[in-house]
Amino acid sequence: MEFVIKISQFLLSLSLLIVLHELGHFIPAKLFKTKVEKFYLFFDVKYSLFKKKIGETVYGIGWLPLGGYVKIAGMIDESMDKEQLNQPPQPWEFRSKPAWQRLIIMLGGVTVNFILAWVIYVFMSGYYGDTAIATNSIKDGYLIQNEAILETGLRTGDEILSVNGETYENLTDLTYSFLTAEEIQIRRDGVEQTITFPEDFAGRLSDSKKEDGPLLKLRSPFYVSYAIDTLHNAEANIKKGDLIVGINDKELKYFDEFEPVLMANKNQTVNAKILRDGNTIDVPLKIDSEGTLGIMPGGSLNIFEELGYLKITRKEYTFSESFGAGTDKFIKEFKKYGEQLKLIFTPKTGAYKGVGGFKAIFDIFSDRWVWESFWTITAFLSIMLGVLNLLPIPALDGGHVMFLLYEMVSGRKPSEKFLERAQIVGFFILIALVLFANGNDIFKAITR
Structure with a gap:
């Protein structure tokens, strides 16, 4: 289907x-x-x-x-x-x-x-207006899993300050700017530094695997969707909407922080800190031999916004305003495609590797x-x-x-x-x- x-x-x-x-x-x-x-x-x-x-x-x-x-x-x-x-x-x-x-x-x-x-x-x-994730609402950097990005030296938690000296108000524009990035200014552990991108980054990006996912992922909390009923924590006091915010004495704000802690406590029962209805409760949870809890994470951008992890900006336009907004979008997308063609026809960027045919077009739907x-x-x-x-x-x-x-x-x-x-x-x-x-x-x- x-x-x-x-x-x-x-x-x-x-x-x-x-x-x-x-x-x-x-x-x-x-x-x-x-x-x-x-x-x-x-x-x-x-x-x-x-x-x-x-x-x-x-x-x-x-x-x-x-x-x-x-x-x-x-x-x-x-x-x-x-x-x-x-x-x-x-x-x-x-x-x-x-x-x-x-x-x-x-x-x-x-x-x-x-x-x-x-x-x-x-x-x-x-009809739809504009909806975007404000970059200034991302306080603890992004989740970096794409291999091409990791090779540049960027790491999860890096706060991105500017790309080629320019700042970006929304996540979509920030992510796109990486295609033509030469230098990225970041803040890591309170220290500002510059990361230089390789000239053939676009080519490396086209070589990255599909499972690597987006260049920049949002860091989300461990929001409980449900406990898998056939696994080891099926009977635990876990409810949909709970936030797991710690294991034993270690506070954990983001889901990506859990893996090393869980791997270090394989085959053990730990004390999980659960945030429920504004209160923190302790719930014993079992970690299996593979370092997993058997609990399905979930949540949505709207939920994460309510929890204060990000801010979604929404703008609606009147009939007359939509002409100006639509024209701005057209010009922006036209320029973007021009930039992509320039990269493709510049062999040293390696962007030609990303050129696709009908399957590539089919895949974007x-x-x-x-x-x-x-x-x-x-x-x-x-x-x-x-x-x-x-x-x-x-x-x-x-x-x-x-x-x-x-x-x-x-x-x-x-x-x-x-x-x-x-x-x-x-x-x-x-x-x-x-x-x-x-x-x-x-x-x-x-x-x-």
Whole structure:
């Protein structure tokens, strides 16, 4: 069932992005009276799952979910329709239109992608508002378990003061800043110090195992969810909502502090300090041979906030305020993706190791259907699709735009033979990139 939910979100998001992107090409083409022969969701290699001709355009759904396309008459595209191009230009063809009209048609797809992302951020700001964990509420540092972070010298309990000299108000922005971190200022045991990140940290991060988890985890208390009824403390005086705050004479504030104490007292009965309804009581608990209590920890961010372990900031926006907030989010996410591309195209950072294909995109969707998460991911993917399509690679929108700008500046139109060859080169570049990205997914799945 979890797989069905994930694949449903993946396909819905992908379909929405593809259809709207291609619609961005379709609408200006029709406005400029350019013939559109096909409008397809997914690729129809050899056959289609569905197709229907309405007017001069065949609308359909292909079987290969690697993208979609509109086939515009008189345009050198992935169809490589040479027969049509060998005929004299017709007034309804793309190649017969003025350069400025062709430019608008080619920029239509990415324009729609950026508008879609902006609209999603605006509506999410108005409907959900902003919720974040305030970094200044984290008093005793973070739980560090990710191997790539541990290799830098950061340790659990370190208080992070700044990254590259900048401070961050919420945990999300702080965590993201680690991707481009060069120096991190921390306070450990009351002493401030600087940790220098390796130049290839992004690459090391992409090599870390999935079970390593987030870069920064919140330190939480030992909040009792329940005692496992088949294990050694099933009959102990333990209730849901209890906080275990000490073992024997040792006070323990965070769950991560328990492991060494429990391991040191294996196969013993200890006196546990339990905080219940504002009172501290003593409860004898058994520790088994593996150093565990057989008690399931739990709790939520809201509970931990009530207990004073963190503070959640919440901000709501009026209808008019949501436009400004949504625009700010769009700009921030656009810049973030630009930074990621810069890292990827800088080999010494090793960030290219983190490039993923369709499985990587599939994996970011939740196995529970949460609309806020779905729209957040879809907005980011829309930005990603728009930016990638602007890359100056023949066969992408950016390649067509590059040649059109050359034509508009120089006054000379590249020959159709040149454009045809450029399209072939661009096609092979795209195939290589797709193979590399999806090959990375396969390599990670095997090695991890």
